[in-house]
Amino acid sequence: MPTQKIVAPPAKAAMFLVLTVNEGAEAQVADVLTGVSDLTKAVSFRVPTSNLLCVVGIGHDAWGRLFDAPLPRDLHPFREFHGEVHSAPATPGDILIHLRAGTQDVCFELAKQLMSRLRPYTRVQDEVHGFKFFEERDLLGFVDGTANPEDEDAQSAAVVGDQDPSYRGGSYVLVQKYLHQMDEWEALSTGEQERVIGRSKLEDIEMSDEQKPANSHVALNDLDDVDGHAREIMRDNMPFGEVGSAEFGTYFIGYAADPAVTETMLENMFIGNPPGTYDRILDFSTAVTGGLFFAPPRSFLDDPTTVPAQDTSSGADAPDDDAVSASPAPAAPADGSLGIGSLKRP
Template identity: 55%
Template sequence: MAVPQPVPQLVLGPPTQTAVFLTLTVAPGREDDVRDGLRELSGLSRSVAFRARDDALACVAGLSSDAWDRLAGGPRPRELHPFTPLQGPRHLAPATPGDLLLHLRARRADLCFELARLVLDGFGDAVTVVDEVHGFTYFDERDLLGFVDGSENPTGSAAADVVLIGDEDPDFRGGSYVVVQKYLHDLTAWNALPTEEQERVIGRHKADNLELPDDVKPPDSHVALTTVEDEDGEEQRIVRQNMPFGRLGTAEFGTYFIGYSRTPAVTERMLRNMFLGDPPGTTDRILDFSTAVTGGLFFVPSAGLLDDLPAPGETRETAPEPVPAEAVHPGSSLGIGSLKGAPAS
């Protein structure tokens, strides 16, 4: 008989038009306050979501490797470690400070704003916001470079298989890993390229999003380098929920990359291909126009574990809580199905 999984956080939800991404650091000595705040997070989310039931408000919380040691008791998630910075021949993927990640999304910006405000009020001066990004849907699911975002995301139960930890780490079934990076685009340089050259950078046609044929697609294109396979030739996937963002007054235009997976190794391999090259030196040409300015890796506990996060030295109950059927089928209230995506996959 299969072991049921605990209920996951709403990592896999329906498409939304807006998102807020908050990266927080925890003040020394305030771990108890932050742990209490995390335990209240699901209740706050329900209270705000109740005011607009049809607008798909959700908040996903993740803890960094260091934050897990400071805030949580019991065993560690098997693959949790700090984000690994990458210094390639021309481009850098930096690791930046961050103890907690909050990913809020909804069909309305006011819901994200209200929930973020209440959560931060609850934390008070126990946390500091070190990065804040307000994302939005751009026309027909495109990034600010003009290409469709996330067309290779798995859907339905396949998405749950890609994202949710299973028997490989039984103490953390229903959890996930998430890698985030904020990319800033040089739109002046990008828009100076003819469309055909932009397509060679990405590896897709701009108008219809079709992938370029293998004999035309350059080996340093984004699609070529972020398509990874295991030793049996099976493609390894993640679920991206990226969003564009921008500030007109400072000419800041970018994409917030956020990739969920049941193991961070797949995302990390994609990043090594992009920044170091595969083969070495064949780096992703998109990095000539998009600069990574942040980087973090976080563990997303199951909803039950987050609601009852034990302090260091405490033990926790490990009896699994079954996943409701609607959590793993498309068209359900959790909306695992047609998912928001990420930059040109």
């Protein structure tokens, strides 16, 4: 089954668009989505070496509005986390468009073409232009992505398999936009920054367990295996910024076969493991958005009828959203986090 390209090498440029669908425009939006693959090919053909990729994800509340197909097994509204000091807010989002390439021009062109078709029927809630920054580093100066799984491990971590046969080849995508308090961060010594992250800054070497603080970013995002299976995700984070407004940040995007893995990382960061030991990186970054989406297989995106329509006659219940704290999307709070998963790039 063909799939949207989930596992890919690090890109040099990216764009992230989060949209909401206007009420009554669901049929038009669903029709546009069936043409995304062809549109991506058309733009990519103009610059064959660009390695242009496009992933489209659909949020929980929009799925049933757009498709007459069962809800992916683990798709639910973004789960908020509120710790004693920092919070991960949920914000509006029905559709995620993740564009990545070797250059920003092709990302921009594809985004322009997509929005010319979607603009009458949607509203842009967030738009971020990401760029590669010195040796795969984020704007905090640390390498972002060195511990991502590779090859078969990456496929297993990021892509749905037999656990949901109807959507085999899809992926759950969790995104958050973080703004850095750069003045406060840069006031720290290099040694103190390294203790916040849990890695050396120049060499990108992880500290030993004896050296690594319990509230360091790496310590709280390195999950123990379950039944011999590693709990990992694929990150494709990107730095972004505007020098005029002095707004600098990291756009976190994590792909997972099971969104609970990413959510466990966020719980460790915001609540702490043990509770109260929150990720110290949150003292220097604020989460301003949060959304969970399902990127279906490309075959489904091209033709949603490949998955049989939901059978409502059997009385089958939809997943219990209450079990995952399905809160409405509030405005972003003043405090937040840098849920960069592991500050690691694929």
